[in-house]
Amino acid sequence: MPPSRRIPVSVGIDVGTTNTKVVAIDRYGVVMARAGRPTPRDATDLSVRAESVLDAVEDMVLEVCGDLLEVQALSVAGVGEDGVLVDAHLNPLTPALTWYDPRRREIFDALADHLHGDDTFDVEIDPVCSMVGWVWARRWEASDAAQGWVSLTDLAAARWARRPFLSDTLAPRTGAWRSRDRAWAVPRVEATLGDPALLPPVVAAGEVLGGVACDAFRDAGILAPDAVTVAGGHDHPIAAWGVRQMLPGAVLDSMGTAEVVVARDGSDAGHRRPHVDIAPAIRQSGVTLLHVEELARNVQWASREPEVADEIRALLVGSRAPLEVWEAGYFVRGARGGVAPAYAKDAPRDPRVRASAVLGALAVAGRDAVDVVSPGATERGVVRLAGGWVR
Template identity: 60%
Template structure:
């Protein structure tokens, strides 16, 4: 089939901690194909094999285009803090240290005494932040040949356009960038990355980067001659932006490896003492508001006990009802950046009690995140839930009980990938319907 006879699509990619997803979206907003693969780790290491990730995305794009679709625009969203050093040909020299890797704690412990706090930063300074990964990357083999540092999420588009950049929704995650004056803090960059010249230009999410070049896609006949790449960035803000197009003013509670509550505020705001991270608004002059809580890692920790693991599974699938223990204080969730979860000394040994205490404490953390973000968008904003956890009826029931309001899931399972596709389509000049894009999920569409 010739390129002109193929259906034009915008492609959205979501680079997740566990899986990477790709969707194809028509100009009208219909999701017509999707693919998913595990995000490639480097052997038994938690770090990501960045080159393998780019290759896997190329293969998935060929898969979703098949023999009947052609890419006109593409946008990549994903993990917020991970990144790699690259050489002159933009090939990765280091692995991407995962944001939840316990090695970050030791690195951060050594750094912390040398980091002066500043309320003008957009995020809390903790072990999760990119600057910790910068410090780690400098000690890795091959780091001396680096010509730039690139966020893992931005790397595919950097590879296909040949233009290094950093999304302005990812720059705040470094804890070395201030959105208020759009500049790097040299002291922090020098201390961790070593050389500010390794930092690429910061571009606005939704901005056109340039035209795409891919030998794989050209050979497969799936790319238009003038196909464009569009700046993506941090996954949750982009998913939240898409949901807000569908439900104006909504707050998105996204639950996967972590629980992330995100909203778009019409007015700029600075970070306060409520652990709400701030980034520039997407296609607006306002702000993106975001709060992150650990989720899956806490459940994994508690599940080391097989009986507790079984009890958690039964609560999540709705086979058993949780005990109302969310305010018991018997479980303390682990901190971001690798801090260990813990039980209180007086917690009963009964597996159902422990499982209820764990899930209840996690639901309370999510509730507090919702309250913190909602305060800036009117306090009564609608909440929509997304992510793999919405498929667990017991968890949705628990969230509803703890939050004191019904949990309303978004039907589309790949909210971030579709949000990225909506950004790509919009930058292309198309006018996709966000309700069509995010309001449902048709099965059997691959091919």
Template identity: 35%
Template sequence: MSLRLTCGIDIGSTNVKVLLIDDEARTRWSRSIPVPRVEQDGRPSTDAGSLVRTIEQLIIEGWRATGSTDPIAAISSTGVGEDGLPVGADLQPLDLALPWFDRRAEDDARWLRSHLDQQVRAGVPLDGTRTAAKWHWLRQHRPEVMTRAATWIALTDYPLAWWTRSPFMSMTLAARTGCYDVFERCWLPSHLEMTGAPALPPVVPAGTVIGNVVRGPLLDSGAASTSTRVVSGGHDHPIAASVVRRIDPDAWVDSLGTANLVYGEAVAIEPRTDPYVAFSVPALGNPGIACLGVFEFSAALEPLRARDQGVALKEFLASQEAPGHPGSISAILRSLERALGMAPAGEAFPPELDTRTVLEASCFYARRTLACARSVGPEGNRLYAVGGWARSKALLQLRASVLGEALHTIDEAELTALGAALIALTASDPGRRDSVQRATSVVFPHKDWESRYEAMYSELLRLFEGWERVRCAN
């Protein structure tokens, strides 16, 4: 059967997904499986070669399942922002990729913060999750690997670079390193020198054709040909947001994955520091600046998973309506302190912090983040909830009630992979109209809860502002 397909790959913190769409941007096949991990020094890491083989198997499986006899027209990828690896001149990995959530480089980040100037131009706080901190750590602990490195490739870009034999870095991934000037869109030389960064490949915006598939099982199986275009994508949350903004160009996006990220775009602004908002380049490389507010959502819920094997959390998320009633402001405050690392070290998880209270706390933090982001970008535009957690009607009802506004959703299970597939589709057919059709729905606040949460937020706002003064001072 003749069927023209394009492919989107989403390399997440937890799962890797592959999605195939046709020329009308209709999903023809998708699948999600756990990211293949290995242990190194007792910690999870990623073998980039194994990851490529896993993705190739998924693409071939999907292509065959569609019944298509035509090679895939174009492929793009999106995924984790900070993970990467040193490679040789032949692009073979020289080491495993440390995940962004690996915190062994925290001391390196503190040292870098005390020695680097122009940090505001990087748009993101320099902490242990950043690629910059990992570079410095690798220079100290694995110098032989960094010395041998011909270049560095972001893990999200690696499959594309491997298939084309062309190293590159997607611009939204460069922006997550802590060494890229997101306002001028160029590297910060002093940061690269201080962090010990290896030689870096060209930085390109999303939608850049890197080359064609020139090797591997995709060719051998017929799923791809040497005419299959390979197209740069980038950071997962912004790429997911780009789908929403194709439907609603001025939307704000509340992306609920392993991390919660609020995303919007604004006209050019002066470099600034904000305790809630990081700055980046827009998802598709458009003019202006992207505003990103991040909260480690999954980590905040980890104690709930440990308690009774997470049964209460699963039951809450599976409900059609959020069970229970608004919690007390003291319990919400205590949950926020724990999530932000302000609780006493070693303190046991308090029994009064039930599932709803912990979720409420994360929603209040999101509300403050959204307010700060909107103070920079356009205000009052519709807010869309996307990501795996956005499939829970109970969570969205609770979140809408705390935020005090309706949440719009899009009927697409793998929105992030779809974003990459649409980038590939546009690159394979430059003359096509840049649009996508998906059903949308709206979740409204619970009227009885909304006023209660509004009063709580007014009180919490004073506490937020106190924390902000401390964080900005540090």
């Protein structure tokens, strides 16, 4: 089919913890095609081979466009904390340490005494922060050749635009960025990454980065002559921004591998509150408020017992009703940074009780997270759910 007859679309990519998705929409917001695959992981541990992610993304863009669609714009959102050291051509030199990898805990514990925090930082420091991944990446022999660091989410767009960058919704997830000053905390960077010059320029979500330099796309005839690459960023704030375009003031409960409840404060507040992270608001004034809980890992942990897994499935599909034990304290949720879940000593062994306790505790955490972010929100509308767990 001649390129002139292709339907023009914008293509969005979500590099998620569990799955990577690609969707094409037309000028009216109608979904024209979509694809998804498990996010590639190393065969021996939890790390991510960035080149495998790039290959999967480009394959899915080609699959989505086929012989019908023409790309006018590409943008990538995704996981907040993972990243890689790169050479001068933006080729990855190290794997990415996933945000939930238990190895982060030991690295963080060794750093904690040297990273004194205050509420002017965008996030509370913990093992999830990108800084911990920086320390791990520097242990690789290939790191000596590094010319920069790029987030896993931004890497594809950086390659297409032929320029390194970091979205301003991802910079806070490093633990070394203050949005109020739009500046790095150099002592934190030097203590973890080493040279601050390795960090790319921070750009606003939605900024046009440049064209799309991708031979595979060009050879397949799917690129418009003036196709552009647009900065994306952290998936949860971007999803919340999208929801608020349809429902102004909405609070988003984004239920992915992590559960993140997101609201907006239009007051340009420069300080965060306990248990609430902040990031720049997208395409408007103010800040984004985020409260993060682990979701999938807790369910996966409980599902190691086959009988409990069966009961969890039955509760999720509605074929059984949960027992009212969600606030009994039978289940202790796993926390960010690899802290393991556990049952309380007095937790019954009955599979239905355990399944109800696990899902109930997670539901209560989600409910409470809405209350945590809401006092700071200048808009409090309806709560909407999105993400893979909504299904």
